[in-house]
Amino acid sequence: MKCEVSQERLEEYLDGELNERESREIATHLATCSSCAGATAALSAERDVFSRYDRELAIPPSMWDQIDERKAAPLIIPVSNNGFGARFAALFRVPRLGFSFAAAAVLAMFALVLVAVYLRSHKPRQTVAYTPVPESSTPHEQIKSKSSTSPDADKSSPILARHNPTRRTVPAVSRHNIDQSDVLSSDLGYPDIEDQETAKHIEQTQNLLRSIRNVRLNDNDAEIDVSYDKALSRRLLNENIVLRRDAEMKAKYPTKMLLSDLEPFLIDIANLPDQAKPEDVRVIKERVQKTEIVAALIGY
Amino acid sequence: MKRLALYELNLEAQPGAFAGTLMNSSRDLVTRVCQGDQEAFRLIFDRYSRPVISFIYDMVNDRELAEELTQETFVRAFRAIHSMKPETKLSTWLFGIARNVARESLRARTRSTREVTLEDESVMDLSDHNPVPVDRLLSKELNDLIRRSLAALDEDKRLVFTLKVFHQCSYEEIAEITGFSLAKLKTDLHRARAEMRRRIQPYAGVGYEV
Numbered sequence A: 001m002k003c004e005v006s007q008e009r010l011e012e013y014l015d016g017e018l019n020e021r022e023s024r025e026i027a028t029h030l031a032t033c034s035s036c037a038g039a040t041a042a043l044s045a046e047r048d049v050f051s052r053y054d055r056e057l058a059i060p061p062s063m064w065d066q067i068d069e070r071k072a073a074p075l076i077i078p079v080s081n082n083g084f085g086a087r088f089a090a091l092f093r094v095p096r097l098g099f100s101f102a103a104a105a106v107l108a109m110f111a112l113v114l115v116a117v118y119l120r121s122h123k124p125r126q127t128v129a130y131t132p133v134p135e136s137s138t139p140h141e142q143i144k145s146k147s148s149t150s151p152d153a154d155k156s157s158p159i160l161a162r163h164n165p166t167r168r169t170v171p172a173v174s175r176h177n178i179d180q181s182d183v184l185s186s187d188l189g190y191p192d193i194e195d196q197e198t199a200k201h202i203e204q205t206q207n208l209l210r211s212i213r214n215v216r217l218n219d220n221d222a223e224i225d226v227s228y229d230k231a232l233s234r235r236l237l238n239e240n241i242v243l244r245r246d247a248e249m250k251a252k253y254p255t256k257m258l259l260s261d262l263e264p265f266l267i268d269i270a271n272l273p274d275q276a277k278p279e280d281v282r283v284i285k286e287r288v289q290k291t292e293i294v295a296a297l298i299g300y
Numbered sequence B: 001m002k003r004l005a006l007y008e009l010n011l012e013a014q015p016g017a018f019a020g021t022l023m024n025s026s027r028d029l030v031t032r033v034c035q036g037d038q039e040a041f042r043l044i045f046d047r048y049s050r051p052v053i054s055f056i057y058d059m060v061n062d063r064e065l066a067e068e069l070t071q072e073t074f075v076r077a078f079r080a081i082h083s084m085k086p087e088t089k090l091s092t093w094l095f096g097i098a099r100n101v102a103r104e105s106l107r108a109r110t111r112s113t114r115e116v117t118l119e120d121e122s123v124m125d126l127s128d129h130n131p132v133p134v135d136r137l138l139s140k141e142l143n144d145l146i147r148r149s150l151a152a153l154d155e156d157k158r159l160v161f162t163l164k165v166f167h168q169c170s171y172e173e174i175a176e177i178t179g180f181s182l183a184k185l186k187t188d189l190h191r192a193r194a195e196m197r198r199r200i201q202p203y204a205g206v207g208y209e210v
Helices: A003-008 A010-015 A020-032 A034-051 A061-072 A084-091 A098-121 A139-149 A151-155 A158-163 A165-169 A193-214 A227-249 A253-270 A278-291 A293-298 B004-008 B026-034 B038-060 B063-083 B090-108 B121-126 B139-152 B155-166 B171-178 B182-204
Strands: none
Touching: A003 A010, A003 A020, A003 A034, A010 A020, A010 A034, A010 B182, A020 A034, A034 B139, A034 B155, A034 B182, A061 B038, A061 B063, A193 A227, A193 A253, A193 A278, A193 A293, A227 A253, A253 A278, A253 A293, A278 A293, B026 B038, B026 B063, B026 B090, B038 B063, B038 B090, B038 B155, B063 B090, B090 B155, B090 B171, B139 B155, B139 B182, B155 B171, B155 B182, B171 B182
16 A cells, blocks of 8 residues: 555544455554554544543533423424324425525515606606795795795794795695605605705705795884794704714715704704894894805705 | 543443443433433433533533533423434434534624634744643643634534544544535545644644645
């Protein structure tokens, strides 16, 4: 026997995995070959090293008690897979779809999203009668202003509701019937959750600022109740700070700049007294108009 | 406690050792458990808990987890013992359950425990150029080195190496426990031995390269 053959089989030889004839051949070779005998000795020494391995493990006395307790619990009776009963039961068993089911579900959801996107982009435009909002600063805003004429917008802008009687003439049109292809935020357009939150935040802030900008101040009014707007502004201010920091951390600088621009307005509104003087509101209103912050929000 | 693995699996072939326990063959014990004898299962636990916990510890490299998984192994064994085939060797069957339990745990466990690699500093620290003869090497150091070297093996190699080297299973038994083909387990075992040898060599004086 050649040394190469012998050495290839040494491990199996020492493992006792060779048959009698093969073992005898190796043993004969080892008796005459010092090199292979040395290799065998080295392997034996290696085994000796591993035999010294002490894991220092002990069986905790409590282990049996825990096993005893658990095996006393109600058992799931093992059912033989070979019996007639098992085969009969298998006829009515719900198949285990496992990964294939999950993959199918994901594909189905993806298809639904595609259909939804397609339907949104191909939806026939509906003509909706609306009253243009006065004092819109740009034509672009006027196009967009119908989004704020919805009942929800009125609800979120009590100043607007109180001081702009023309707003009440807006026909009550269901939000769902309005063509929303140009709405500011849409979940599909903002796949990132934080982007969705930012879009929602900007939409709410836009409504607030729009209500301030469009408020009709009457010099005869001694005070204006802005308690709702003030509370809303405080909430939006807190949100704004968080979102601005997030945008900064994620290097979304245009978003960060926009949110930074918003903050002074929100601070001013939040610091108004509940019963604000018309002059105080007018100052904020004029700043909103001058800076065209609403237009900037629409552009987001 | 040393050398547990070397003899425990061969208990059935060592009449006289632990005579009180071995008066019952494994097959008899299984039969008695199936007939409702609770004490027989306790004897099975006493006989096999150490090799099982050693095997699981080699696989998961976590002492507390090994204890939990050993407990789980015996609970599963008790619940499934009625379906054990008569021709199956009890130790092989238990190792098969232990292997499944350990594998499930490894799959579920987050990779919080960093695997040791050859590049790992703690391994490299020991692999200096001043090998110490094995008889002078502190046993704790050797244990630690073997443990970390084992952990650095991939799962399949660790499995076959542990079963063969520490638990003296035959190739046939390893194939039954692991479901590997004979060719795969031989290859994995050879490579595992080579990797272990490379790591242990500087300290054990094992200079042979197969």
